[in-house]
Amino acid sequence: MNILALDLGTSSVRGLVLDGETQPLPGALARRKVNLAIGDDGTGTLSGPDYLACLIECLDELAEAGHLHDVDLVATSAQWHSVLPLDRDGSPLGPVVTWLDTRPRPVGDTPGPADPDGFHQRTGCWWHRSYWSMRLPWLREQSGTPIARFVGLPEYVLGELLQAAPMSVSQASGTGLLDLSSLRWDEEALTLAGARPRDLPSLGELDWHGRLRPDRARRWPQLAEARWAPPVGDGGASNVGSGCADPSRAAVTVGTSAAVRLMQRIPAGEPLPRLPERLWRYRVDHDHVVTGAAYSSGGNLFAWANRELRLPSGDELDAALALVPTGGGRPTDPRFGGDRPPGLVPAGSGELRGLSFSTTAVDILAGLMQGLCELVADDLAVLESTVDKPVGVVLGGGAVAASVWWRQAFAAALAPRPVSHQRNPEIGATGAALVALGRFGEAAELADIGRTDELVLPTTTGRSHPQYPS
Numbered sequence: 488m489n490i491l492a493l494d495l496g497t498s499s500v501r502g503l504v505l506d507g508e509t510q511p512l513p514g515a516l517a518r519r520k521v522n523l524a525i526g527d528d529g530t531g532t533l534s535g536p537d538y539l540a541c542l543i544e545c546l547d548e549l550a551e552a553g554h555l556h557d558v559d560l561v562a563t564s565a566q567w568h569s570v571l572p573l574d575r576d577g578s579p580l581g582p583v584v585t586w587l588d589t590r591p592r593p594v595g596d597t598p599g600p601a602d603p604d605g606f607h608q609r610t611g612c613w614w615h616r617s618y619w620s621m622r623l624p625w626l627r628e629q630s631g632t633p634i635a636r637f638v639g640l641p642e643y644v645l646g647e648l649l650q651a652a653p654m655s656v657s658q659a660s661g662t663g664l665l666d667l668s669s670l671r672w673d674e675e676a677l678t679l680a681g682a683r684p685r686d687l688p689s690l691g692e693l694d695w696h697g698r699l700r701p702d703r704a705r706r707w708p709q710l711a712e713a714r715w716a717p718p719v720g721d722g723g724a725s726n727v728g729s730g731c732a733d734p735s736r737a738a739v740t741v742g743t744s745a746a747v748r749l750m751q752r753i754p755a756g757e758p759l760p761r762l763p764e765r766l767w768r769y770r771v772d773h774d775h776v777v778t779g780a781a782y783s784s785g786g787n788l789f790a791w792a793n794r795e796l797r798l799p800s801g802d803e804l805d806a807a808l809a810l811v812p813t814g815g816g817r818p819t820d821p822r823f824g825g826d827r828p829p830g831l832v833p834a835g836s837g838e839l840r841g842l843s844f845s846t847t848a849v850d851i852l853a854g855l856m857q858g859l860c861e862l863v864a865d866d867l868a869v870l871e872s873t874v875d876k877p878v879g880v881v882l883g884g885g886a887v888a889a890s891v892w893w894r895q896a897f898a899a900a901l902a903p904r905p906v907s908h909q910r911n912p913e914i915g916a917t918g919a920a921l922v923a924l925g926r927f928g929e930a931a932e933l934a935d936i937g938r939t940d941e942l943v944l945p946t947t948t949g950r951s952h953p954q955y956p957s
């Protein structure tokens with residue numbers, strides 16, 4: 488039995504095939520870059536049809552190479568918070584508004600939730616531009632055409648492939664409209680969103696599994712009998728894929744964006760621990776929650792610097808960075824894309840400071856990466872205050888996989904906690920597969936934590952000193 492694991496990311500869409508123990512099959516990885524439209528006004532959108540086309544190309548590539556023949560389960564990790572408006576026929580009336588978009592604002596004179604703290608404790612979210620409670624009225628106001636209903640990116644793309652694609656509790660929690668305990672839409676959040684349940688995707692039942700539509704099954708006959716598991720928010724999936732499925736270890740993930748999170752087993756209906764004012768909480772599935780903080784800056788800082796500055800590449804870049812002490816670089820504010828909730832600074836709040844005539848492009852990149860480490864360190868301290876023991880940290884995601892300097896800078900900023908690194912860059916897809924299999928207890932072993940993980944030691948100058956436990 489093999490598993491097709493999909494990652495519906497922000498910079499790319501990926502499909503990879505894993506064996507029953509969630510280990511990747513050699514060569515069975517297809518990836519397509521996707522185009523995020525970014526604007527100075529805070530725009531951060533994706534084209535739904537283009538995104539779907541990229542996913543279809545990935546599946547075609549895997550099918551043509553013969554990788555899909557033993558697949559009987561499909562697991563999906565998908566970015567949280569996205570929303571797209573549909574007309575009555577289910578066609579998009581606009582682009583997918585992603586987590587990066589800071590344009591949504593309150594419409595009319597709504598004062599917001601009656602008891603903001605109670606709202607935050609129930610939904611894990613705030614009345615904020617990142618969530619559907621503010622996004623839906625804003626989208627309706629912007630749209631020249633009446634909007635029939637709203638879906639997120641995974642319901643849109645899976646809705647085009649499967650017989651039905653209800654919203655998973657994990658994805659629903661990322662809208663900010665879900666009561667995290669009852670797993671129903673929160674009445675007050677619906678009122679703020681100006682939405683009725685029929686304007687939203689239906690919520691998937693506990694035992695929901697999807698099947699390909701007949702026309703799609705003709706295209707990929709190898710997947711005709713495969714069961715599709717409910718999509719997991721990429722934050723939850725990345726924790727599990729990093730081996731951080733219990734509160735002893737926090738995951739720090741740096742993909743396009745970044746986040747620090749701690750996962751706990753709290754089945755639906757059980758009391759949720761009090762949520763600190765500045766942290767969010769989402770569902771991984773019916774039995775687990777993840778608490779943390781996210782940043783609009785992550786690997787996109789590197790992408791920007793690489794595009795706009797004359798950076799060396801590959802080993803040359805690593806060698807140049809190795810000369811910058813960890814904690815060094817130029818002081819920066821890395822919030823180029825603005826704040827994630829609950830913060831409110833707008834897109835365009837990035838700053839570079841302390842420049843001199845000897846400042847290099849590499850100093851600027853180092854300063855940006857360092858700036859993110861400091862934001863994470865502050866929030867990790869708050870996150871840690873919610874549990875009774877100090878936590879270890881596992882770094883993961885494509886950006887930290889690519890940069891040894893960034894890993895060391897995190898190790899220094901998060902010391903004295905032990906910091907290790909999940910070298911498998913596909914933590915989202917692998918984590919989604921582990922969630923689909925319900926193998927939370929084995930996540931750390933299957934994710935190879937402690938076996939192939941690099942323990943990251945901070946240095947003040949010079950080259951990396953990774954250590955591999957025997």
Ligand SMILES: Nc1ncnc2c1ncn2[C@@H]1O[C@H](COP(=O)(O)OP(=O)(O)O)[C@@H](O)[C@H]1O
Pocket residue numbers: 496497498499741742743744785786787788789790884885886887889890893
């Ligand atoms: N050498 C590097 N240093 C830092 N970041 C990098 C480097 N190479 C690539 N990245 C960043 O890694 C990110 C891709 O990580 P990934 O986990 O694949 O993202 P996503 O899942 O959001 O698509 C990109 O934003 C890219 O700019």
Ligand SMILES: O=C(O)[C@H](O)[C@@H](O)[C@H](O)[C@H](O)COP(=O)(O)O
Pocket residue numbers: 496497498565566567568586721722723740742743744745746748779780781782785
């Ligand atoms: O926990 C998390 O990771 C964040 O809460 C989540 O909102 C994330 O930032 C977006 O889903 C985009 O993720 P990528 O940057 O990995 O595409």
